[in-house]
Amino acid sequence: MSVTPPHRSVRVDLGDRSYDILIGPGLIARAGAEIAARRPQVRCAVITDTNVASAHLGALTASLEKAGIDAEPLVLEPGEKTKCFDELIRVCDHTLGARLERGDVVLALGGGVIGDLAGFAAGIVRRGMRFIQVPTSLLAQVDSSVGGKTGINVSHGKNLIGVFHQPDLVLADTDVLDSLPLREFRAGYAEMAKYGLIDRPDFFAWLEANWREVFSGGEARIHAIAKSCQAKADVVAADERESGARALLNLGHTFGHALEAATGYDGKRLVHGEGVAIGMVLAHQFSARMNLASPDDADRVERHLKEVGLPTRMSDIEGGLPGTDILMTHIAQDKKVQRGALTFILTHGVGRSFIADDVPQDEVFRFLEDKRAS
Amino acid sequence: MSVTPPHRSVRVDLGDRSYDILIGPGLIARAGAEIAARRPQVRCAVITDTNVASAHLGALTASLEKAGIDAEPLVLEPGEKTKCFDELIRVCDHTLGARLERGDVVLALGGGVIGDLAGFAAGIVRRGMRFIQVPTSLLAQVDSSVGGKTGINVSHGKNLIGVFHQPDLVLADTDVLDSLPLREFRAGYAEMAKYGLIDRPDFFAWLEANWREVFSGGEARIHAIAKSCQAKADVVAADERESGARALLNLGHTFGHALEAATGYDGKRLVHGEGVAIGMVLAHQFSARMNLASPDDADRVERHLKEVGLPTRMSDIEGGLPGTDILMTHIAQDKKVQRGALTFILTHGVGRSFIADDVPQDEVFRFLEDKRAS
Structure with a gap:
């Protein structure tokens, strides 16, 4: 799919695990079209937190549904404490409960916590589902959206349990950054x-x-x-x-x-x-x-x-x-x-x-x- | 390491994830030497169940310790019910608690249940540790020891959560099969x-x-x-x-x-x-x-x-x-x-x-x- 300026596209080159990062304004509203162009008829579990949900979940699900993509949202508590086994199990259960198949998508709408948790779940449900990131913090856009590191925290330390699981696509909507605290x-x-x-x-x-x-x-x-x-x-x-x-x-x-x-x-x-x-x-x-x-x-x-x-x-x-x-x-x-x-x-x-x-x-x-x- | 008849060696050819399966009598007693020859000074978390432990754990840890390999055993209940999130968390916690590093080994001593569970833990602790299998059932020797499928069961079904994680080495001791029920x-x-x-x-x-x-x-x-x-x-x-x-x-x-x-x-x-x-x-x-x-x-x-x-x-x-x-x-x-x-x-x-x-x-x-x- 062509990228219209001022949008940019960065290719992460990892052989058969390569993927694109699209960067620019309005990408949440265009998410459905971008995903449907790549994966027609796919279904999505949308993982987010209460803060991000109130700002962006409506726009995202509207965009997905307009493109004929079934979206099953799960809204978690914000914050680092969400990166734990209990919430991981919840995301896995939600994804299986929505009857998503192996070719379907776990979509992370949020910052690093949501991306790390949802990406980990995507890496282990059915031994690996597709994963799409819609990072909503600058840190997530420039760091955790690239490289496929996922994980949770345990008592022994942070990020000690996880997998490498590359996303299928990253949509970095630069508009959302305007609402970030300085x-x-x-x-x-x-x-x-x-x-x-x-x-x-x-x-x-x-x-x-x-x-x-x-x-x-x-x-x-x-x-x-x-x-x-x-x-x-x-x-x-x-x-x-x-x-x-x-x-x-x-x-x-x-x-x-x-x-x-x-x-x-x-x-x-x-x-x-x-x-x-x-x-x-x-x-x-x-x-x-x-x-x-x-x-x-x-x-x-x-x-x-x-x-x-x-x-x-x-x-x-x-x-x-x-x-x-x-x-x-x-x-x-x-x-x-x-x-x-x-x-x-x-x-x-x-x-x-x-x-x-x-x-x-x-x-x-x-x-x-x-x-x-x- | 050369293989002396009647031992056989099968190479699983997966590029940089390739590994050997050694098959023959007495391999539990030789495990320490085989592992030390490939990974000197490695440390091991040994995951097994009570049935297998009573028959083979002593011989295995003696062999490891003789080769200078520190072994930290964790003995679980036998049976399919052990393939669950709670026991997965226990294996992860045991491995981290033993201060094993990324180059260290999770070793599965047991049948398919232990192999699937320990392999899954090896795949997610520190985003992937080394994994060695010592399969003690015929099914595990000819099926689950090849291919890197790991996983646990959840209420939605069997093996629905897991990863592909290839072992480093498989030691299939054919002597142990003599004690299997027909x-x-x-x-x-x-x-x-x-x-x-x-x-x-x-x-x-x-x-x-x-x-x-x-x-x-x-x-x-x-x-x-x-x-x-x-x-x-x-x-x-x-x-x-x-x-x-x-x-x-x-x-x-x-x-x-x-x-x-x-x-x-x-x-x-x-x-x-x-x-x-x-x-x-x-x-x-x-x-x-x-x-x-x-x-x-x-x-x-x-x-x-x-x-x-x-x-x-x-x-x-x-x-x-x-x-x-x-x-x-x-x-x-x-x-x-x-x-x-x-x-x-x-x-x-x-x-x-x-x-x-x-x-x-x-x-x-x-x-x-x-x-x-x-």
């Missing part, structure tokens, strides 16, 4: 900046020059989302199951996850993208301290993230943090740890990140001790 | 005969001539198991995700599943392999009735299965069956139904089965009405 938009922006910092220095420079237009909407926003999806798609295509290069996507995430854990995953204090923002600054600062990169690059990264309104220091987190030994425990528990050795994404400078799998724990400890006071 | 050995034999009936007429003829040696053990048994694994491996390699030719493996299964459902999955009345035996005879008889095959072939199949002691008619099932309309409902609910049309595996004769996706429901109904009385 803080949430900024958190998604941190992941966009990450793609520049990993290996696209030109994109990071473009964001430094154009971030205000990205925040205000229109073509710059669509461009930035498409660039981000393409950046992630390139990494994922090279390493679908995260056995190597895909780990680069964790830039800022080992520190970030530790900070999220240290604040008890309390979104009032720190949301994921904010943890990643601080984590990316820390990764650049630690790289400079290890003489791998220039301190100027770390300053440049901090300056930009601060300019857009993101936190960049541990001291920006309200309510204080536990001791450094506790932070180190969270770092060691992060699932990117391989066989006990600490693996970090470090950098030689903006757009020059790399996987370091032999980072000394004591260096990290001393670095955090110094930084937490700054 | 009825269970026969049920596994039905699946062996199935491979001949699908597309290996020479193997079916060989079984007709040598089945007594297969039952008594030794080289003929090893040969028959290796031939069966190879037959299934060939089908799976051609169609890993069951989008086409793999459906041939369901020969006898649509009727068989309906009979299992009609007897309330009561293993005292009918076990899976017995349902498949009756189902295969029915598939040949129905094919003959539709003028697709000679009635002589149906008679030949029935004669052989009856000779080895398997049930071959609906009237062989003790306790009576519900009405044909109920049987038809079970047939329509079978998950091999595609978009409402009845799909059956029918045959042009021994070793010449094919997928028929346009089987008229009323013909099946009349056929069952006639046959159930015979």
Whole structure:
């Protein structure tokens, strides 16, 4: 199906699991037509949460029904707590109860929580149903919509149970982002900046020059989302199951996850993208301290993230943090740890990140001790 | 690792998911050495049930520990009821609680129930851990150890939730089969005969001539198991995700599943392999009735299965069956139904089965009405 400007289309190239991400305004209203053009007569279980449902579910189901697509909605509670076994079982039961067959679709309408949960259910009902994502947060549009990671949280940690299950299609409606709280938009922006910092220095420079237009909407926003999806798609295509290069996507995430854990995953204090923002600054600062990169690059990264309104220091987190030994425990528990050795994404400078799998724990400890006071 | 006769090795060829099935005596005692040779320093969660544990768990863990492999056993209740979400969560929790990492192993020691459950857990913990099978029933050795299907049962039906997750290695110890009840050995034999009936007429003829040696053990048994694994491996390699030719493996299964459902999955009345035996005879008889095959072939199949002691008619099932309309409902609910049309595996004769996706429901109904009385 052709894409009319200003819409963009990004192809995630994974052999027989390849799929398209359509990006642009009005895609929820066009969802039925886009899906029917690809999968005529398919049936859908629509998984969403109460917040998103009140804003967008009516428009989506109207669009699906207009295209002759049967839609069976299931509306869950919003929030990270929904990513659990009980709700997974509920989504599976709903999908089977609606008598969907293997070629039918589980559609996720929502942010990362709904996408991760519904995608996991799509991956295991009948050993794999079709999965379509309609991401409604910036974070979900530029991050979780690409790459097929799905999962739930358990007492041992976040995202420890799940599957890789690629979607059939992603519809990223950029209109819905206008109703996001600014803080949430900024958190998604941190992941966009990450793609520049990993290996696209030109994109990071473009964001430094154009971030205000990205925040205000229109073509710059669509461009930035498409660039981000393409950046992630390139990494994922090279390493679908995260056995190597895909780990680069964790830039800022080992520190970030530790900070999220240290604040008890309390979104009032720190949301994921904010943890990643601080984590990316820390990764650049630690790289400079290890003489791998220039301190100027770390300053440049901090300056930009601060300019857009993101936190960049541990001291920006309200309510204080536990001791450094506790932070180190969270770092060691992060699932990117391989066989006990600490693996970090470090950098030689903006757009020059790399996987370091032999980072000394004591260096990290001393670095955090110094930084937490700054 | 070289295989010493009488051991056989069957390669399941699935690109970067390829793996070996080792078949022969004494493999439980050799498990540690075989695993350590392939995956040095790996750690294992060993999932089993109380019956199998009392017979084989000690020998297995001794073998693993001798090879320096840490083994963390979890012993579940035996029986089909264990294939449920609650026990899945237990296996996941056990694996995470033992701090196994992504490169570590979930090892299934048991029959199909343990293999399906542990394989599913291996497929979803950390989005996919390594999986090793030590199948202890004939059915598990010749059927569920090949092909990567895993899953659990839910109220909507059997095996409706699961993933495709290929093992790293299968160790089929043929010694353990000597302690199987004869009825269970026969049920596994039905699946062996199935491979001949699908597309290996020479193997079916060989079984007709040598089945007594297969039952008594030794080289003929090893040969028959290796031939069966190879037959299934060939089908799976051609169609890993069951989008086409793999459906041939369901020969006898649509009727068989309906009979299992009609007897309330009561293993005292009918076990899976017995349902498949009756189902295969029915598939040949129905094919003959539709003028697709000679009635002589149906008679030949029935004669052989009856000779080895398997049930071959609906009237062989003790306790009576519900009405044909109920049987038809079970047939329509079978998950091999595609978009409402009845799909059956029918045959042009021994070793010449094919997928028929346009089987008229009323013909099946009349056929069952006639046959159930015979």
